[in-house]
Amino acid sequence: ELTQPPSVSVSPGQTARITCSGDELVNKYACWYQQKPGQSPVMVMYQDNKRPSGIPDRFSGSHSGNTAALTISGTQAMDEADYYCQAWDSSTVLFGGGTKLTVL
Amino acid sequence: QVKLVQSGAEVRKPGASVKVSCRASGYTFTSHGISWMRQAPGQGLEWMGWISTNSGNTRYSQKFQGRVTMTTDTSTTTAFMDLTSLTFDDTAMYYCARGYGSGIPFDFWGQGTLVTVSS
Numbered sequence: 134e135l136t137q138p139p140s141v142s143v144s145p146g147q148t149a150r151i152t153c154s155g156d157e158l159v160n161k162y163a164c165w166y167q168q169k170p171g172q173s174p175v176m177v178m179y180q181d182n183k184r185p186s187g188i189p190d191r192f193s194g195s196h197s198g199n200t201a202a203l204t205i206s207g208t209q210a211m212d213e214a215d216y217y218c219q220a221w222d223s224s225t226v227l228f229g230g231g232t233k234l235t236v237l
Numbered sequence: 238q239v240k241l242v243q244s245g246a247e248v249r250k251p252g253a254s255v256k257v258s259c260r261a262s263g264y265t266f267t268s269h270g271i272s273w274m275r276q277a278p279g280q281g282l283e284w285m286g287w288i289s290t291n292s293g294n295t296r297y298s299q300k301f302q303g304r305v306t307m308t309t310d311t312s313t314t315t316a317f318m319d320l321t322s323l324t325f326d327d328t329a330m331y332y333c334a335r336g337y338g339s340g341i342p343f344d345f346w347g348q349g350t351l352v353t354v355s356s
Contacts, residue, residue, distance in 0.1 A: 164342040166282070173332060173349055174282065179342040217282055221339040224296055226272070226284035 135218055135229035142235045149205040151232045153218030156199055163201035164219045165194060167212075168231075174217065178203055210236050239263040241333055241347035248353045254321040257350045259333030266314040267291045270337020273307060273318045275329040276349075287337045288316060323354045 135155040143149040153163060163181055166174035176185050181201060182194040191206045201220075205212055213236045218229040244258040259271060272287040286297035288307040295307050306319040316333055331350045334343035 162340055166343070168282075173346040174334075174343075175346070176342055176344050179344070180340075185344065219282075219343075224339050225298060226287075228274075228282040228284065231281040 135227050137229040137232045140233045143208045149208045151203045153201045153229045157220045157222040158199045165203045166217045167214045169214045239345045243347040243350045246351040256319045259316045259347050261314045269335045271316040272334050272336050274332045277329040325354050328354045
């Protein structure tokens with residue numbers, strides 16, 4: 134089971150950090166997906182800290198032990214969305230419960 | 238560019254089955270597997286299973302074992318997800334995504350197919 138905080142709030146221009154914890158993360162990669170209302174998820178981070186093409190460099194990832202984190206520096210209004218972490222466990226896939234990022 | 242285009246919304250009665258398609262383009266279909274996820278209204282993402290587009294091997298979430306069948310048609314570069322014995326709890330948006338196997342992220346997603354189970 135992957136545990137995320139249900140919500141995170143941040144002011145525009147500040148740094149948002151979303152965490153994801155679980156035993157399945159020990160020695161395994163984490164991925165992160167952004168989902169805006171009414172849209173499909175978009176991968177924003179893979180292999181803990183690699184950004185896909187087209188994802189702004191204000192997005193970064195980290196991982197230590199059983200906790201992975203997605204950090205958004207200089208958060209913008211367009212970053213307001215749900216974020217899901219994802220990992221693998223014995224060839225099955227786990228998603229975190231999701232974190233609603235509010236930019237106020 | 239990589240595209241996954243899913244079939245349109247479906248409405249089914251409890252006990253019925255539904256088959257959702259996912260047509261891939263913009264890459265070599267057999268080089269990347271396809272996974273299926275779903276998202277109930279207001280809820281998070283749930284992995285259902287995946288299929289190798291090369292070998293046809295499948296792996297299903299234990300939750301859906303016995304009720305789900307994933308197949309592909311390489312001639313039309315299309316993946317299919319068949320879910321049987323539908324209940325109201327199966328009402329959800331169903332997504333296909335490119336990615337198969339441990340450590341392989343889901344880098345491209347379809348637009349989603351809404352399946353509504355209603356009497």
